[in-house]
Amino acid sequence: MQVSSLVTDGLTDTRQRVAQLLSIKLSDHKALYLSLATGSHAGRDIVDFSCGGGVRIEALANLEKIMLNDDEFCVMFGATELGHGGAASHSVPRATAALAGNAEFVKLSARLEAALATTLCEPQQKANWKRDGVRATALVALTRTGDAIRCLSAVVGGIVPGVDMRRVDDLKSSLEDEGLDVMLHTQLLETVSGLVAS
Numbered sequence: 407m408q409v410s411s412l413v414t415d416g417l418t419d420t421r422q423r424v425a426q427l428l429s430i431k432l433s434d435h436k437a438l439y440l441s442l443a444t445g446s447h448a449g450r451d452i453v454d455f456s457c458g459g460g461v462r463i464e465a466l467a468n469l470e471k472i473m474l475n476d477d478e479f480c481v482m483f484g485a486t487e488l489g490h491g492g493a494a495s496h497s498v499p500r501a502t503a504a505l506a507g508n509a510e511f512v513k514l515s516a517r518l519e520a521a522l523a524t525t526l527c528e529p530q531q532k533a534n535w536k537r538d539g540v541r542a543t544a545l546v547a548l549t550r551t552g553d554a555i556r557c558l559s560a561v562v563g564g565i566v567p568g569v570d571m572r573r574v575d576d577l578k579s580s581l582e583d584e585g586l587d588v589m590l591h592t593q594l595l596e597t598v599s600g601l602v603a604s
Contacts, residue, residue, distance in 0.1 A: 416482040417602055420474060427468045430460050434603035438474075440465055442595050445473035446549050448586040456592050476552040482602060483543045484560030485534050502538035505597055510590045515541045518548060521573035525566045534563050542597045548578055549586055 417434055424437040432440065443452040444465065453465045465472060474482070505511045518541075525531050534540045540561060547557035555574055559565040565574065 413482050413602055416478050419478070424472055427471055428461060428464045430464075432461070435599050438603045439595050439599040441472055441474040442479075442546060442598060443592075444469045445475075445479070445551055446546070446586070446591065446595075447551055447582055448549070448588060448591060449473070449551070451586075451588050452592055452595065455588050473551075476550070476557055479547065479550065479552075479557050480560035483547070483557075483598070485530075485540070485563040502542060502597055505542055505593065506538055508590065508593065510587055511542070511545075511594070514545055514590070517577060518544060518574075521577045522562065522565065522570050523573075524568075524570045525562065525564070528564070528566065531563045534561075539597070539601050542594050543601070546591075546594050546598050548574070549581060549591065554578055 417438060420441045421432075421434050421437045424432060424440060440453070440457070440461075443449055443456070446452060449469055450466060453462055453469070457465055519526060519535065522531075522535075526535050535544075544558055544561045547561050548554055550557050555565065555571060555578075558574065565571055
């Protein structure tokens, strides 16, 4: 997998930020996972569910400081941000294989695909969407606490303005009302982290 220097720099910054806030050293994969998890609407639940002992306590105390901000997310996972192609555009079969057979992932991907109906008629976005890594990262983007639509747009390579943005916003609201499936979201975050940090 060829990862751009911008993605590598983003991973380095993430690792250093997490290392300053936690007393336990984490691998790059776990540091990125934690930074993505804390930026989710279900961040507290995900950290509580997936992290043990000291990491959980320190991460919960530093959620906002640990989380990947929208700019970092777009650079690391965007398909077109700054013209480089982010990590989501790479195909990493071992990182995405488990998701492909997950019925909940397939259902949620289909809901997002329906919301992006006009956008996914565009050749580049349609090609991007065929990758499991892009779909997984798009779902992570959709559930971010920051500017989820900007992050989602970066991942898929742009969203056609108008009706797709309204449908995506409605889907985001519905998911927040329904509550995120913590088990599925944990798997999504593990997969997306693996696209950059294996």
